[in-house]
Amino acid sequence: MLLSIALLLPTADRGALVALAVGHLLGADLAQAFPESDPAADSSTSLFRSLDRLLADGREPTVAASVRLDGVAAWNPAFARALSSQLNRYSEARRAGRPRVRLVTGDAAQLQLALDLRSADGRVSMAARLSDGDRVLEIERTPGRALPGRGALLPPLIAIAIALALRRTLLALFAGIYAGAVLMLIERGSSFAAALALGFWDVLAVYFRAELLNTFRAEIIGFIVALIAMIGVITRAGGVQGFVERSAALVRSVRSALFLTWGMGLLIFFDDYANCMLVGSTMRPLTDRLRISREKLAYIVDSTAAPIAGISLLSTWIAFEVSVFSAQLPEVGISESGYAFFLRAMPFRYYCILTLVFVAATIASGRDFGPMARAERRARREGLLVAPGSRPAVSERLSTMQPAPQMRRDWRLAAGPIALTLLMTAARIFVDGGGIALFQRTPSALWTLDGIGGVVLAGGGAAPIFFGACSGLLLAAYLAGSRALRAGVAVGVLGAAGCEIVGNPVAAALTSAIGESLAGYLGFALVFAAISGSIGCAVSRWGRATERPHLAVGEIRNAGLGGASALGFAVVLLFEAWMIGAICRDLATADYLVALLSHWLPPVLLPLLLFAVACAVSFATGSSWSTMSILLPNVVALAASLGEQTQLGVVGMVAISIGAVLDGAIFGDHCSPISDTTVLSSVASGSDHLDHVRTQAPYAFVTAALAVTCGYLPSVLFGWWSFPLALACGAVGVAALLAGLGRRLPDASPG
Numbered sequence: 001m002l003l004s005i006a007l008l009l010p011t012a013d014r015g016a017l018v019a020l021a022v023g024h025l026l027g028a029d030l031a032q033a034f035p036e037s038d039p040a041a042d043s044s045t046s047l048f049r050s051l052d053r054l055l056a057d058g059r060e061p062t063v064a065a066s067v068r069l070d071g072v073a074a075w076n077p078a079f080a081r082a083l084s085s086q087l088n089r090y091s092e093a094r095r096a097g098r099p100r101v102r103l104v105t106g107d108a109a110q111l112q113l114a115l116d117l118r119s120a121d122g123r124v125s126m127a128a129r130l131s132d133g134d135r136v137l138e139i140e141r142t143p144g145r146a147l148p149g150r151g152a153l154l155p156p157l158i159a160i161a162i163a164l165a166l167r168r169t170l171l172a173l174f175a176g177i178y179a180g181a182v183l184m185l186i187e188r189g190s191s192f193a194a195a196l197a198l199g200f201w202d203v204l205a206v207y208f209r210a211e212l213l214n215t216f217r218a219e220i221i222g223f224i225v226a227l228i229a230m231i232g233v234i235t236r237a238g239g240v241q242g243f244v245e246r247s248a249a250l251v252r253s254v255r256s257a258l259f260l261t262w263g264m265g266l267l268i269f270f271d272d273y274a275n276c277m278l279v280g281s282t283m284r285p286l287t288d289r290l291r292i293s294r295e296k297l298a299y300i301v302d303s304t305a306a307p308i309a310g311i312s313l314l315s316t317w318i319a320f321e322v323s324v325f326s327a328q329l330p331e332v333g334i335s336e337s338g339y340a341f342f343l344r345a346m347p348f349r350y351y352c353i354l355t356l357v358f359v360a361a362t363i364a365s366g367r368d369f370g371p372m373a374r375a376e377r378r379a380r381r382e383g384l385l386v387a388p389g390s391r392p393a394v395s396e397r398l399s400t401m402q403p404a405p406q407m408r409r410d411w412r413l414a415a416g417p418i419a420l421t422l423l424m425t426a427a428r429i430f431v432d433g434g435g436i437a438l439f440q441r442t443p444s445a446l447w448t449l450d451g452i453g454g455v456v457l458a459g460g461g462a463a464p465i466f467f468g469a470c471s472g473l474l475l476a477a478y479l480a481g482s483r484a485l486r487a488g489v490a491v492g493v494l495g496a497a498g499c500e501i502v503g504n505p506v507a508a509a510l511t512s513a514i515g516e517s518l519a520g521y522l523g524f525a526l527v528f529a530a531i532s533g534s535i536g537c538a539v540s541r542w543g544r545a546t547e548r549p550h551l552a553v554g555e556i557r558n559a560g561l562g563g564a565s566a567l568g569f570a571v572v573l574l575f576e577a578w579m580i581g582a583i584c585r586d587l588a589t590a591d592y593l594v595a596l597l598s599h600w601l602p603p604v605l606l607p608l609l610l611f612a613v614a615c616a617v618s619f620a621t622g623s624s625w626s627t628m629s630i631l632l633p634n635v636v637a638l639a640a641s642l643g644e645q646t647q648l649g650v651v652g653m654v655a656i657s658i659g660a661v662l663d664g665a666i667f668g669d670h671c672s673p674i675s676d677t678t679v680l681s682s683v684a685s686g687s688d689h690l691d692h693v694r695t696q697a698p699y700a701f702v703t704a705a706l707a708v709t710c711g712y713l714p715s716v717l718f719g720w721w722s723f724p725l726a727l728a729c730g731a732v733g734v735a736a737l738l739a740g741l742g743r744r745l746p747d748a749s750p751g
Contacts, residue, residue, distance in 0.1 A: 007744050011150070012072045012595035018069060018076030018117065020591045021124045021145045023634075034093060047128050048090055050137040053332070054111060054130060061101040063087065064109035069117040077641070078634075079115075080206040085633035088327035100330055122147050122187070140204065146187060148588035155180035156620040156674065157582050163673050169689050173576035173674060177203050180583030184234070207579045217578060219462030221571060224277060224520070225275050226469035229560035230417055230476045231281045236559035237480035237551055238403035239241060239413030257290050258300060258363040265304025268355075269312040272488065273676055274465045275305035278418060282682025293379035294687035295695040296372060296384050302681035302696060303359050307352035318342060318456070320625060325658055326634040332640035334651060335465040341655065347723040348659030350711030351611075351667050351704055354730045357635070358703050361734045366741025371695040376745050390688035413479050417472040425468030433459025473560070480551045484540035492532025499527050538551075570626070571687065577622055577674050584621045590630050593617050606642055607654070607660040607712040610635060614664025615704070617673075622674035624665035631661045648716060656715055670700045706733045 003010045025046070033046035055061050065083055067075045084103045091100040114129040118141075125144035130137045150532075159176030163169050181202040185195035209219050234240055251257045261283045268275040280301040287297045309317040318339075326338025334341065362368060368376050378384050386392055403409065430436070433455035438445055445451030463642045505524035536553070551559070584590065593616050610631065618627040639657035648656060669675045673693045682689040710730040714722050 003056045012148075012592050012617075014147075014595075015074070015076060015463060016078055016191045016595035017123055018074070018119070019076070020588075020595060021117070021147060022067075022079060022117065022126060023082035023085065024145055024591075025124075027080065028092075030086055030090055033715060034425055037285075037686075038372065042108075045140045047098075047139045049112070050130050050139060051090070052094060052260050054132050054135065054137065055101070060110055061091075061095070061099055062104045062109040063101060063111045063113050064106060065113040065115065066277070067115045067117060069213035073116070075231055077638070081634040081637045083113075084637055085328060086683035088330075089632075090328045110430050116141075119147070122149070137651040140206060146588070148592040150592070151183050152587040152589040152592045153620065154183065155580055155587065155650060156589065156622075159580055159674055160672075163690055164694075167690050169673065170572060170576060173573070173580055174203075176674075177207060177579050177583055178578065180580065180587055181207065184583075184586055185702070189431045200541040203275070203579070207582055208575065208686045209574055210582065211578045214578075216462045218521075219466040220273065223273065223462060223466040223469045224571070224574075224680070226466065226473045227277050227281065227421070228472040230421070230469065231560040232561075233473065233476040233480055233551075233556055234417055235285075236404055236407070236415045236555060237476070238409045239408035239411065239415075239417075239476075239480075240282075240285050241403045242409035242411035243414045244289060245409055247293045249288065251290075252288050252588075254292055255363055257286055257292065258296070259299055259360075261287065261297065261300050262304060262359055262363060265301065268306055268422065269308045271425070271465055272305040272317070273462075273680060274308040275309065276301055276424075276677060276680040277684045278421070279304070280681060280686075282414070282418065284684070288385055291379050291383055291385070293375040294392065294685050295375040295691050296368075296379075298681045298685035298687040298692040299372065299696045299699065300359055300363075301318035301685055302670060302692070303355050305681065306669065306677055307355045310662060310666055311352050312348050313343075313344060313587060317414065321628060321632075321662055324628055328633055328636035329654075331412070332636055332650065332654065334654065335555055336707075343514065344651070345659045345662075347727075348607075348711070349663055350659070351663035352713070354703050354734065355670075355700075357731050358699060358734050361731075361738055362699075362742075365735075365738050366744045367744060368745065369738075369741040369743065370698040372699065373743050373745070375691070375695055380745050386686075386688055387691060390691050392682075392688055401677055404551055404555060405679070407480075407551065413476070416479060417476040421468040421472035422473045423468075424471040425464045428467045429456060429459035431459065432464065435459070461687075477556050477560075481556060482546040482550045482552070483539070483544070484536045485550075485553055485556070488534075488536030491535045491652050493527040495531040496528040499524075508603045520529060520553065546709050560742070572680050574676060577676050577679055580674050581622050581626070581676075586625070590617045590621055590626065593620060594630065605713075605716070606639060607656045607716055608708055610657055611660040611664035611667075611704075611708065611712060614661045615668035615705060618665045618668025618675075620668075621674045622676065622678075624669035624675075624677075627668065629666040631665075632658065635661055653716075656712065667700060667704050667707075671697050702737060703734075706730045706737075709733075 029046050030048045033052070035050040051063075061174050063083075065072070065075070065079075067079050080103060087101045087103055095101065110132060112131045116127045118125050118127075123144040123146050125141050127141040128139040130139065132746040135336065140745070155176040158179050159172045161172075162175050166172065178199050182195045182199040185198055186192065188200065208504070229507070229711070241655075251260055261279060264279045265275060268278055280297065283301075284294075284297060306317075306359035312318060313547075322338035322342050329336065329338065329341060336344070353514065375387065378387065433444065435452075435455045438451060439457060442451070446455070463591050472665050474489055474493060478486050479490070503518070504527060508519075508523075508528050511519040594613055614631055617630065618624050621627065636654055639654045642653060669677060671693070672678060673690060678693060679689060681687075682692045685692070707730065710733055711723075711726045714729075
């Protein structure tokens, strides 16, 4: 049935597919020309290396280009956008402080570039000829890139359909991954029977192995494990119970508990992963006590994490978003910096803003509708926090962990580790991003969006949140432990840090086997364990006994491992979500969707089209960042070319189009069961993953509909002045929908 659905879809525009393929080939050429590991490496067959040589004399850097596909002239605006975006990337990387290389028309250009494309067996290859009038450089033909077909849609279609029909998330994701692996083998020339047999091997040996050895993935898993272990320790030490009891004085109702959750989501604005895990894990005991369904908690966690990170001026998201589109702005005559233009686009982030409003409105009104209302009714009336037969993303062992009898219920045992986690994450971002060097060089730059944004972009990633979670875990163990354990932790951290400065021999020995980054983490852990264990044993043998209430080493170990061991299902779920994302990337699923949907609406409705395309790509691939990377480099030029036909003009059309792509990517990510942030929200909240997707989707769709009808459409039709009215209409629409569809549920007595 799924194959029939895929075959019934219209075929994507071939010209758009070829242009997207050329963009990928040019991007690969740029990466080959100036590899980060060896910027001085020679690459005589590279187009951009040849371009660099011809521009060495410093004349005006302009390029005129032509394209022939199978001997026929094929130049169109899609090729222009693909080439312009890569020229801008080249200018950013190689010509800092000098005039950008611009794509122009006519013979007056400094350089003439002729791209010769050939298509055969579903692949496009590229050769090039570059001339400055005196010299001619021929660039060898590339191996080629496969053009995606309708089969590229099958892996996400299969995964999503099986997940919703059978409610077997792991099975559904594996089926999608396996289908993608089979399709990849068939594309490489394998027979169908051979592909069916070898597909299982590729799932494990290619895709699982790649994700397992990926440093970023390892850091994310390490962050989740360390954070959940920290929650386990502070729960056993009485910190979480102390927080719940302390909050009980302020949080006396469901409404106040949910507002506290929403407020925490707004406060942890710098990273969506940290937001999901910290807010969900911290608030779950309190919301459980008040009989708030896990689905409602997961919705609030998920719907504050990405939207607030996406529009916050100091987050890893804004740094990434700006880096993707800023290089294209000068090409259309916009001289503002990327961060200044981000502020210009901020009023048009209708989906993110209305999502935050919608969450607050559901809390304030106490009204819910659809599957969420049924989940809340079940939790309030029957005390069932998850639906019968559902499988929470973490085991109940973590959810039902109780404080040790001898420990006081002290909220500071929870507040200290959580605060340190946030502080050390921010500090690591600042240090890794070159904030100290920037302060020493130009102190005032740290007070500008460009300066601090560059620091956040360079320092962001999984490493800072992993470092922060490990710091919080160590502090939790320190606060809960005996005198011997405290001495061991303190001396172990100092000793391992000192060993890192002078050179860690354990890490050096492991580097060749598992890579420098992972060896560094493991080397630090082993040195810390050796030093802290030795010191702890010495103090416990010869030191004075601890008189205050504390957890024994075995209790801390069991609490930490007990929390981490509850994550088995969640870790497998995350790996499968990453693997199906890799399958979609290899099959170019996103490219096919972009080409398929790129001609469905008239130009005046461009923001609506971009919102829909971004949503479809993000939903199918499970990655909002990948969606932004694919669409934004091409959006600026396209929006500028159509802007004069609307009330917004060029600048306004570019701003609203950027906002539409960013918001559409987040909307699709919210609704996708294969999104990693959706998985993390389920994990942190202890909700069944598919229950979370099923209950959140109607709210996300309603918010998206309001963003389109009250936001993007009026803004294009009436111009800049309409956005305050659009937001007001959207807020009124939220209130009207909740009043008409929602049902109010009474507060439950604390359980």
